[in-house]
Amino acid sequence: MRGIAVQSGGMEESAAGPSAGLAGPGPLDVGAEAGAGLITEAVRLVVEHAKTVADGPVAPAEPGTDRIRDWLAAHDFAGPRPAGELLQEVTAALRRWGVHTTHPRYLGLFVPTPTWWGVAGELLAAGVNPQLAAYEHAPAAVEIERHVLRFLAARLGLPPAADGSFTTGGAEANLTAVVVALTRRFPAYPDDGLAALPGPPVLYASAESHLAWLKIAHTTGLGRRAVRLVPVDSAGRLDLVRLRELHDDDVAAGRVPFLLAGTAGTTAGGAVDPLPELARLAATWGLHFHVDAAWAGAVALSDRLRPLLDGVEHADSVTVDAHKWLSAPMGAGVFLTRHPDALADSFRVSTSYMPPDSDTTPDPYSTSVQWSRRFTGLKVFLALAAAGRDAFARQVERDTQLGTLLARRLTEDGWQRVNDTPLPVVCVADPQAEAGGPQHSAEWHAAVAAHVVRSGRAWVSRTRLNGRPAIRRCLTSHRTGPDDIEAVVAALSHARTATPYAAVQRDRAAPLP
Incomplete structure (x- = not known):
């Protein structure tokens, strides 16, 4: 006999009994086979990202907030969507609108590329x-x-x-x-x-x-x-x-x-x-x-x-x-x-x-x-x-050596190092920009760092040490190598050329010498 839905206590209950309609999996249980397909697709997308992230920009030129919200507005959670398509959409959004900390030229915060063992x-x-x-x-x-x-x-x-x-x-x-x-x-x-x-x-x-x-x-x-x-x-x-x-x-x-x-x-x-x-x-x-x-x-x-x-x-x-x-x-x-x-x-x-x-x-x-x-x-x-411990030891030693290389190459390119540490954090300033005074120096170094980030060639940050504006890089990714060091030096050199010392001056009658 077909059960008739009745209202009781604010919940629907079948006349055939409280257990009617409860047989079989719940609405969130898609089964092991479908789950395996979903995980397999996620793994494919992650591996593809890891293979190709170094070929693209480290960061988008703009955050794209309005476009992100427009994309999300279509997801009102009113009904189901194919999970595989959603994974691809989200991965594309993360790749398009985010700083890629797994990029070998991400030299910003202390966020290294994770190992595959860690991901697993x-x-x-x-x-x-x-x-x-x-x-x-x-x-x-x-x-x-x-x-x-x-x-x-x-x-x-x-x-x-x-x-x-x-x-x-x-x-x-x-x-x-x-x-x-x-x-x-x-x-x-x-x-x-x-x-x-x-x-x-x-x-x-x-x-x-x-x-x-x-x-x-x-x-x-x-x-x-x-x-x-x-x-x-x-x-x-x-x-x-x-x-x-x-x-x-x-x-x-x-x-x-x-x-x-x-x-x-x-x-x-x-x-x-x-x-x-x-x-x-x-x-x-x-x-x-x-x-x-x-x-x-x-x-x-x-x-x-x-x-x-x-x-x-x-x-x-x-x-x-x-x-x-x-x-x-x-x-x-x-x-x-x-x-x-x-x-x-x-x-x-x-x-x-x-x-x-x-x-x-x-x-x-x-x-x-x-x-x-x-x-x-x-x-x-x-x-x-x-x-093994030795692999991690060799990695931090390698990163430290790369930091020494980066500091030397930047000094050769006319930058002055402003921090004192054996660890791979390298902060530099431009003496000619500093000649314009603290405010001018802060604006100029910020403009150069922003130029590098917008170019997508590397991600660096600005900082201030003992009141002195500087551009900061740290090396913690196991994917960073000597070629990346040269690319970062070149990106900073190009940004410095594209940012004349007088370009960020405000309320000055004459440009800096």
Whole structure:
């Protein structure tokens, strides 16, 4: 007998019973065969992109926002569309309207080309989809991540008892450092919060550090004024004299310092703060010493370059981003600490609906900011296991050599290097443009960088070091080679020729000599 649809409680229900019409797959289950076809098409598109990305521009000349919105307006989600066609449309949109960080001449932010092992790890993690909140749900996945964390901790010189977690990125890892530091320094903080502190808390970081510290201070309730951005020396490193002055002033004023952050590889200029000296000061003052090695932490895998991080082994906690110089797909941050008990005290929570705690391993949800957790560490594990540590060591060493080559070639072409670092971040300025004064220099260097980006021949950024405008390039892609270095030098030379020194002047009676 045909069931008759009736209305009950706002939902349609068949007269033949509540289970009528529920047989067979649900509306989102397309079956393994169709799923395999979809994944196969996605793989084809990704491989084709990887093969051809170097043949096209690094970035579009214009963002194309209006055209992107016009394209999206046709997708009102009112009904189904062929998935294969959608994949092709989206891939075309990403290729047409986006900066290609996998291009060998993308020399901008710390976003290297991901390894194929990392890409495969992302697919496997998404398909199996383990939930890493509770150990009981994913013991293999949790142990794989912990294995990678222990390996990285050992390379950094942290003790065997060190613990940590994979994070969405460096900002979350540094946020974790602040929470752990507050928990260690102020016993009442976990339960009573900032109100229980004996005075206004403050933390110290370089003025050239990643300014996620300001967002973290806002998020945690410290307030942005709690962040003491310490001036830097001529090499872009945190100035120890100014640090001591700020600390003494804060103590005299009744403020309570609790964290000192050193940066290993500043974003703008690649400087490494004096980590051994910072470690000693932190110990003397009773501060939690954190090292933000989000980018340069990768050199710990190289025996030859590891001395650049001397002092990190004394850190109470460390940030490393595998999606920066370990060539993992975005995002893959790492937080490590020598204080597992403080980490547990910072995030411990118990609920009736979570599985029972493991007898051997902490549940990840109770030792990190995150609760539900994806299997971030798999892409890092696969790459390290497949390639081996030595391959990563040789890669960072090669990138560093390419940085030296780029700096030399730009100097030969008349540019002046304005940053001091052995790491592959190269910042240069044009002396003749600087002769017009700071404002003119800023406008001219911005115009040259924009010209290079619009040309599609390379992607470079502008920055300012010690108030001095400059054009910045960093090398972190395993696809970048000497030919790309020459192409970048040529692109900058052409942009400089196409941007006369007088062209960006404003309100001047005569052109620059």
